Each structure stands twice: as structure tokens, then as C-alpha cells.
Amino acid sequence: MSMRHSGASGPSEASRTAFADDVAYYLTQNPRQLPSRYLYDELGSSLFDAICRLPWYRIARIEHSLLSRHAGAVFSRLQPVATVVELGPGSGEKLVTLMAAGPDRGVTVHLVDVSPAALDTAASALAALPWLTVVAHHATYEAGLSAIGRSRDATGQALVVFLGSNIGNFDPPGTDALLRSVRAALGRGDALLLGTDLVKPESELLLAYDDPLGVTAAFNRNLLVRVNRELDGDFDVNQFSHRAVWNAPASRVEMHLVSQTRQRVQVRGSRIDITFDAGESVWTESSYKYRLDDLAPMLDRAGFRVTGLWQESGFALTLAETR
Numbered sequence: 001m002s003m004r005h006s007g008a009s010g011p012s013e014a015s016r017t018a019f020a021d022d023v024a025y026y027l028t029q030n031p032r033q034l035p036s037r038y039l040y041d042e043l044g045s046s047l048f049d050a051i052c053r054l055p056w057y058r059i060a061r062i063e064h065s066l067l068s069r070h071a072g073a074v075f076s077r078l079q080p081v082a083t084v085v086e087l088g089p090g091s092g093e094k095l096v097t098l099m100a101a102g103p104d105r106g107v108t109v110h111l112v113d114v115s116p117a118a119l120d121t122a123a124s125a126l127a128a129l130p131w132l133t134v135v136a137h138h139a140t141y142e143a144g145l146s147a148i149g150r151s152r153d154a155t156g157q158a159l160v161v162f163l164g165s166n167i168g169n170f171d172p173p174g175t176d177a178l179l180r181s182v183r184a185a186l187g188r189g190d191a192l193l194l195g196t197d198l199v200k201p202e203s204e205l206l207l208a209y210d211d212p213l214g215v216t217a218a219f220n221r222n223l224l225v226r227v228n229r230e231l232d233g234d235f236d237v238n239q240f241s242h243r244a245v246w247n248a249p250a251s252r253v254e255m256h257l258v259s260q261t262r263q264r265v266q267v268r269g270s271r272i273d274i275t276f277d278a279g280e281s282v283w284t285e286s287s288y289k290y291r292l293d294d295l296a297p298m299l300d301r302a303g304f305r306v307t308g309l310w311q312e313s314g315f316a317l318t319l320a321e322t323r
């Protein structure tokens with residue numbers, strides 16, 4: 001495997017400043033929030049990998065089963081693929097499963113992630129397929145997509161893969177904007193493979209986001225540990241508890257960190273000094289859940305038409321081509 005790096009590999013000055021500014025802005029909104037992409041520092045990425053091994057969180061396992069059964073069909077529906085872009089590769093296992101059924105020469109794989117830890121793990125996992133050229137982009141999805149759109153060679157088709165229901169972290173306007181930036185980075189005949197978790201009974205959804213082992217709670221509360229460490233904050237992590245709620249009208253599971261008491265918190269790196277009321281929460285993540293009928297219109301608005309759909313146990317894998 002040849003491996004090139006683009007962007008910084010550690011928490012650069014620029015990404016530290018962006019984190020400090022985002023924390024200052026979102027923690028002082030009403031309701032208080034923190035963007036979910038900051039959940040993935042080194043420990044957060046490991047905790048998410050652990051979540052994927054929990055019996056109650058089935059997204060990763062079902063998607064893996066869909067990918068291993070249908071990867072051949074995905075590639076057979078496309079012209080020869082020369083460029084693959086994965087947004088948010090995580091451990092890299094999904095892409096390994098997909099690419100094992102792909103072309104065995106002439107493919108460059110671009111990994112786009114805000115987590116250097118995830119990029120390193122994913123690149124190591126892809127070493128199992130030594131014929132791939134791997135380029136890591138330490139960047140947001142939008143920045144990574146536009147860099148790849150400018151630099152990629154025009155021969156062969158491109159396939160963007162956006163798996164694991166990662167899209168679920170975007171609210172509806174954000175989803176439309178993101179899918180449009182995917183479309184803008186692509187040309188005619190290029191494709192998108194999208195993994196989406198579907199609406200299912202509330203009890204199942206809540207178990208997936210509030211598991212009996214407390215791994216998801218640790219994943220959520222680690223965000224405060226990260227703020228304390230990287231931005232010189234003084235959150236008393238013991239005084240915030242994990243809560244998952246199914247917001248049916250909005251079709252999303254929300255994660256919150258609920259303040260157990262009235263307490264003051266300072267984050268020096270973000271120059272904020274705030275007071276939480278007892279019961280007041282920080283909203284740290286939305287995971288939107290879809291109905292099958294939502295998928296084609298959502299892709300259509302961004303300039304894609306669906307060419308393949310595979311589903312299993314409340315999860316869908318959709319292949320779409322640019323129009």
C-alpha cells in the first residue's frame with residue numbers, strides 16, 4: 001500500500017482554534033450544544049469501535065453483512081472505478097469489505113475524516129488490500145471533497161461511499177447541503193453508496209443509544225473530558241449524565257449530557273464561564289433515522305438517481321448515480 005498524507009496529522013493549531021470557537025459558540029446557544037464530530041478524539045474513536053461490537057448497536061454488523069453480500073453487485077453496476085472516496089471511514093473495516101470485491105488495480109482511495117486516530121486505523125486496515133493507493137485527508141467532509149474534486153485525475157469513474165448511517169448526524173438542511181457538495185465533487189456517471197439506518201421501534205432505538213454496559217454513556221461523556229483536556233475546561237464529568245431520547249416528530253435519536261446540579265463551568269480556551277441549571281443539558285448528537293421512501297427524494301434533490309437498493313433488518317444500502 002502506498003500512503004500519502006494531506007492535511008495535518010495531529011491536532012493542528014487551526015483545528016484547535018476551530019474547536020475552541022465551536023465550543024464557545026455552541027455551548028452558549030439555547031439549547032446548549034456541542035457538535036457531534038468532536039466525539040471522535042483517540043479515546044472517542046476507540047469507544048465508538050467498542051459500541052459497534054455491542055449486541056444492542058446493530059448498524060455496523062448489519063451493514064457489514066450487506067456489504068459482504070452485495071459488494072460484487074455494487075461494482076458490477078458501475079463503470080470501472082478509479083477513485084473511491086470514503087467520508088468518515090472510522091475503523092476502515094467497511095471499506096475493506098467493499099473493496100475486496102472491487103478492481104484489483106488502478107484504484108486510489110481517499111479517506112476523509114476529522115479524526116487523525118480514525119485515519120490511521122483506517123489506513124492500517126486497508127493495508128490488507130496492498131493494490132490500493134491510499135490518501136488520507138484530515139479535513140471536514142466538505143473541505144476533503146473539494147480538495148479531491150480539484151485534484152483527482154479524470155480517467156475512470158469515482159465512487160463516494162458514505163456508510164454506517166454517518167449521514168444521520170446531519171439535520172435535513174445540512175444533509176441536502178452535504179449531498180450537494182458530494183455531487184459537486186463528482187462528474188457524470190460517478191456514484192454514491194449510502195448506508196442509512198431506518199426508523200424502528202423506539203425500544204430498539206433507545207437500547208442502541210443507551211446500552212446496558214454504559215459504553216455509549218462513556219462515549220458521550222468523553223466529550224467533556226476532551227474539552228477539559230484540550231481547552232482547559234473544568235467540567236465535573238461526574239455531574240453530567242448520559243441521556244438518549246427518540247424525537248419522533250424529527251425522526252432522530254438525540255444524545256444529551258444532563259447536568260445533575262446547578263453548577264458553574266469555565267472553559268478557558270474558549271473564554272466562556274457559564275452556569276448550568278439542574279436538569280439543563282448539552283445536546284451532543286442527533287442520529288436521524290429514515291424511511292425507505294425518504295431515500296430516493298433526498299438523493300434526487302442533490303442530483304442523484306437511485307440505481308440499487310439493498311436492505312436488511314432495518315438498514316438500507318443505496319447506490320445512486322449522478323444525473
Ligand code: AVJ
Binds near residue numbers: 166167287
Ligand atoms: C457513527 C454517527 C453513525 O449516530 O449511530 C453511536 C455514532 N452515537 N452511538 C450513530 C453513535 C451513539 C453513530 N454514527
